[in-house]
Amino acid sequence: MFSSFVGVSMAELRVPKLAAVLGLVLSFVTGTFLGSGALWQWKKHELDVVIQTTGLRQQEIDLQAKIIDLSNEYIKAGDQYSTKPSYELSIRMSQLQSQLDVLIDNFKALENNLAHLEGREPRNIKIAFIPPTAPTGLSVRPQ
Numbered sequence: 291m292f293s294s295f296v297g298v299s300m301a302e303l304r305v306p307k308l309a310a311v312l313g314l315v316l317s318f319v320t321g322t323f324l325g326s327g328a329l330w331q332w333k334k335h336e337l338d339v340v341i342q343t344t345g346l347r348q349q350e351i352d353l354q355a356k357i358i359d360l361s362n363e364y365i366k367a368g369d370q371y372s373t374k375p376s377y378e379l380s381i382r383m384s385q386l387q388s389q390l391d392v393l394i395d396n397f398k399a400l401e402n403n404l405a406h407l408e409g410r411e412p413r414n415i416k417i418a419f420i421p422p423t424a425p426t427g428l429s430v431r432p433q
Contacts, residue, residue, distance in 0.1 A: 339407055343404065346407065350404070371383060
């Protein structure tokens, strides 16, 4: 009855109804996605991950520098100990080794956190910069 009253058939009304429904759905989705801040919260999360990743990488670089510096101190103390052994140098080398062990553990923990943030497996990075000490108590015997 309504269609005959207005003079428009039902087939002619379907296209505008479809467009209206699509427009309504599109408006709802756009309003929900943008209006609620879902997109902005997602972008903020991505930015937070980038900031955390950068911070962890900088901490790794700083730890590597400390490990290298302590390794150099350990090598110097080892060289001094090999020329003139002393109890003080032995203790100093033990202290340096303990400090290096802690720094290496911290480095591995940072790498695990970084790998988790980046969604990858932790890299197995070998950071043992200390060369083996020279053998002692060796002698040459003529044959």
